[in-house]
Amino acid sequence: MSDVCSSSGSVNVMIGVSSPAEGEDDNAAAAALSSEDSSSPDETVAGTELDLALGLSIGWPPLRTYRINSLVNQAKSLPTEDGLSSNIQKDTATKNGVVAAKNDEVGFIKSPMLVKVTMDGVIIGRKIDLNAFDSYEALAKTLEQMFFHTPSSLTTTRCKETRGASELLDVSSEYIITYQDKDGDWMLVGDVPWLMFLGCVKRLRIMRRSGETGGGK
Amino acid sequence: MNYFPDEVIEHIFDFIASHKDRNSISLVSKSWHKIERCSRKRVFIGNCYAINPERLIERFPSLRSLTLKGKPHFADFNLVPHEWGGFVHPWIVALAKARVGLEELRLKRMVVSDESLELLSRSFSSFKSLVLVSCEGFTTDGLASVAANCRHLRELDLQENEIDDHRGQWLNCFPESSTALTSLNFSCLKGETNLAALERLVARSPNLESLKVNRAVPLDALTRLMSCAPQLVDLGVGSYENEPDQESFMKLMAAIKKCTELRSLSGFSEVAPLCLTAFYPICQNLTSLNLSYAAEIQGNHLIRFIQFCKRLQRLWILDSIGDKGLEVVASTCKELQELRVFPSDLHDEEDNDTAVTEIGLVAISAGCPKLHSILYFCKQMTNAALITVAKNCPNFIRFRLCILEPNKPDHTTSQSLDEGFGAIVQACKGLRRLSVSGLLTDKVFLYIGMYAEQLEMLSIAFAGDTDKGMLYVLNGCKKMRKLEIRDSPFGNAALLADVDKYRTMRSLWMSSCEVTLGGCKRLARNAPWLNVEIINENENNDVMERNEEDEREKVDRLYLYRTVVGARKDAPPCVTIL
Numbered sequence: 001m002s003d004v005c006s007s008s009g010s011v012n013v014m015i016g017v018s019s020p021a022e023g024e025d026d027n028a029a030a031a032a033l034s035s036e037d038s039s040s041p042d043e044t045v046a047g048t049e050l051d052l053a054l055g056l057s058i059g060w061p062p063l064r065t066y067r068i069n070s071l072v073n074q075a076k077s078l079p080t081e082d083g084l085s086s087n088i089q090k091d092t093a094t095k096n097g098v099v100a101a102k103n104d105e106v107g108f109i110k111s112p113m114l115v116k117v118t119m120d121g122v123i124i125g126r127k128i129d130l131n132a133f134d135s136y137e138a139l140a141k142t143l144e145q146m147f148f149h150t151p152s153s154l155t156t157t158r159c160k161e162t163r164g165a166s167e168l169l170d171v172s173s174e175y176i177i178t179y180q181d182k183d184g185d186w187m188l189v190g191d192v193p194w195l196m197f198l199g200c201v202k203r204l205r206i207m208r209r210s211g212e213t214g215g216g217k
Numbered sequence: 218m219n220y221f222p223d224e225v226i227e228h229i230f231d232f233i234a235s236h237k238d239r240n241s242i243s244l245v246s247k248s249w250h251k252i253e254r255c256s257r258k259r260v261f262i263g264n265c266y267a268i269n270p271e272r273l274i275e276r277f278p279s280l281r282s283l284t285l286k287g288k289p290h291f292a293d294f295n296l297v298p299h300e301w302g303g304f305v306h307p308w309i310v311a312l313a314k315a316r317v318g319l320e321e322l323r324l325k326r327m328v329v330s331d332e333s334l335e336l337l338s339r340s341f342s343s344f345k346s347l348v349l350v351s352c353e354g355f356t357t358d359g360l361a362s363v364a365a366n367c368r369h370l371r372e373l374d375l376q377e378n379e380i381d382d383h384r385g386q387w388l389n390c391f392p393e394s395s396t397a398l399t400s401l402n403f404s405c406l407k408g409e410t411n412l413a414a415l416e417r418l419v420a421r422s423p424n425l426e427s428l429k430v431n432r433a434v435p436l437d438a439l440t441r442l443m444s445c446a447p448q449l450v451d452l453g454v455g456s457y458e459n460e461p462d463q464e465s466f467m468k469l470m471a472a473i474k475k476c477t478e479l480r481s482l483s484g485f486s487e488v489a490p491l492c493l494t495a496f497y498p499i500c501q502n503l504t505s506l507n508l509s510y511a512a513e514i515q516g517n518h519l520i521r522f523i524q525f526c527k528r529l530q531r532l533w534i535l536d537s538i539g540d541k542g543l544e545v546v547a548s549t550c551k552e553l554q555e556l557r558v559f560p561s562d563l564h565d566e567e568d569n570d571t572a573v574t575e576i577g578l579v580a581i582s583a584g585c586p587k588l589h590s591i592l593y594f595c596k597q598m599t600n601a602a603l604i605t606v607a608k609n610c611p612n613f614i615r616f617r618l619c620i621l622e623p624n625k626p627d628h629t630t631s632q633s634l635d636e637g638f639g640a641i642v643q644a645c646k647g648l649r650r651l652s653v654s655g656l657l658t659d660k661v662f663l664y665i666g667m668y669a670e671q672l673e674m675l676s677i678a679f680a681g682d683t684d685k686g687m688l689y690v691l692n693g694c695k696k697m698r699k700l701e702i703r704d705s706p707f708g709n710a711a712l713l714a715d716v717d718k719y720r721t722m723r724s725l726w727m728s729s730c731e732v733t734l735g736g737c738k739r740l741a742r743n744a745p746w747l748n749v750e751i752i753n754e755n756e757n758n759d760v761m762e763r764n765e766e767d768e769r770e771k772v773d774r775l776y777l778y779r780t781v782v783g784a785r786k787d788a789p790p791c792v793t794i795l
Binding site: 059060062063065 | 291293294295296351377405486509510512559560561594619621623652676678703
């Protein structure tokens with residue numbers, strides 16, 4: 001896992017998505033799917049996809065899609081001096097300046113790519129949108145947040161020891177990330193270029209290093 | 218034996234409106250059963266799959282008003298696949314075929330198609346009122362047929378639906394002769410609105426009391442609307458692109474001043490804070506205020522406005538109001554009955570000083586003696602605060618607390634919140650609805666089972682340790698009707714302990730728990746009067762097939778409900794009915 005390829009060119013345009021602990025946005029899905037236009041059949045799953053895009057458990061916190069969307073839409077429209085910001089407590093004076101940026105963002109929207117993530121010793125699996133990330137580092141960081149900074153009742157006690165897992169991509173890490181590809185084989189994450197990885201990954205599994213046999217589940 | 222002729226008894230029954238009471242009456246005797254059912258005008262069906270339309274019509278031939286609910290509550294949070302079910306079409310078909318004189322239809326979490334709306338609009342000549350809440354599957358074309366064909370339409374109320382907006386001219390479809398509208402709510406429509414058509418419609422509707430527009434209605438249009446409808450009682454404001462210029466603002470304020478009957482205000486999505494101040498002239502009359510979509514209005518503006526709203530009974534607000542703001546609410550709104558505080562900032566990184574905490578909740582409980590319903594999203598809570606709240610407010614009917622981070626303990630003691638919620642259920646003897654959150658062990662469920670005697674609906678997430686937790690609830694809460702559980706370690710032992718309990722409940726939802734396919738199959742065998750639905754993840758077909766074989770496989774989502782009509786025939790592939 002020492003050579004981690006990260007794609008440099010792809011743009012992660014989903015504002016706020018990289019931070020996995022975002023609250024739920026029913027309508028936050030709009031960030032990923034731009035539901036400002038009239039809804040299409042695909043858009044009706046917007047809520048789920050947004051939760052997943054944000055790396056959250058589906059449907060938590062319990063807010064209706066409608067409500068989350070409204071918050072995200074407004075978050076997008078409120079700028080700060082730095083440009084687009086997630087802080088929605090801002091003056092609307094510069095709002096006009098942001099409209100153009102909003103449109104740009106719309107152009108980059110990717111449809112979510114959802115895969116299941118399980119971890120050894122963890123009762124509850126999660127789901128994640130791989131299109132929310134542009135590199136292995138971003139993915140690893142999110143997975144770390146999801147699985148190693150989670151309160152104890154969702155994981156076994158072993159996971160409380162985060163020391164060995166602080167850098168999932170580190171050679172010295174106690175855990176490794178593996179993925180199942182289209183052929184059903186389990187591979188080590190990080191061996192192929194990021195975009196190629198996106199093309200063949202089906203699901204992810206965080207394994208304890210000692211348990212790695214190179215075989216499948 | 219009846220001492221009065223049937224007509225007299227029927228007349229007496231007319232005074233009894235509540236569904237529960239009418240259901241009780243119908244059990245007294247055969248004669249009363251018959252009189253009651255033949256005279257019954259309003260029927261409420263909490264689960265559209267518990268009965269079918271044919272049986273409904275057979276029993277209640279004089280039906281005028283029907284309320285139907287479809288998907289389970291957790292569908293609101295995307296835990297139920299969209300194709301799950303809850304189709305209203307067969308109901309409309311059956312009602313039309315039987316020539317029921319339907320006047321009112323209220324639907325919640327159902328799938329409605331344009332075809333259904335078209336059929337509805339053509340089949341019931343006295344149709345007056347359509348209320349759709351959290352529904353989906355239709356477009357503005359369907360609305361156009363309702364507008365065009367329901368000549369006696371009084372109420373069209375669309376709340377938080379997923380509507381495909383074809384940006385057509387549905388508002389134009391109200392005939393010029395249509396003057397009976399009392400309520401029009403299209404706030405959830407996403408597209409543009411024909412403002413001219415809207416203005417004409419409002420102008421010719423002298424009885425219009427409730428108007429809620431969508432985002433596409435700008436400030437100057439709103440001013441014109443209010444000018445021709447000063448009788449409005451309930452207003453939903455759209456959006457304002459920019460801060461208004463002086464003249465527009467003055468015109469708006471003038472129009473608002475004339476609306477002396479205005480009692481309820483909502484909307485305000487994408488609104489410049491200054492626009493809220495235009496409502497100062499009438500804010501002391503307001504009894505209901507929903508600013509929970511007004512993410513752009515900062516806390517201090519909110520506080521300044523609410524300071525004058527002394528008659529508020531219902532307040533929905535964002536947590537940007539802060540604890541300080543809630544303290545102002547507590548000292549101003551002495552008539553407050555219902556409060557909902559929603560999260561405004563969904564990004565965890567910022568240490569948001571202005572969000573609400575246990576302090577705000579305690580302040581409200583201390584200041585508002587009439588408070589009976591609360592929904593409160595916050596980042597932290599303490600047992601001490603909950604115990605104080607319970608002491609201050611023993612009158613809670615609905616208490617829903619959502620601590621954003623799952624399993625978060627009392628932040629001052631690091632203990633679970635069992636004692637806090639225990640105090641709530643012990644003090645609030647009339648509690649009917651409860652949602653718990655934060656770090657909770659089986660103990661909280663022991664308290665709930667012991668004390669929550671009137672509890673009808675309970676929502677559990679990321680809580681409990683063992684099956685005992687769920688068992689305490691099932692054994693203790695005699696009035697439980699809806700139990701919904703997610704991500705909690707309850708399994709087959711709890712599920713199967715008392716199968717007959719489910720006869721007394723409307724439904725049970727369990728997702729990401731420990732129940733297995735084998736357990737669910739056993740339940741279905743022992744309770745043929747239940748529909749036991751397994752909802753599978755549908756992205757990996759191989760996972761699904763494996764599920765069917767392995768009884769030890771955990772069930773991702775389980776939804777069971779009592780029914781008198783057996784397994785439904787419209788379930789999609791991702792749903793297995795055992």
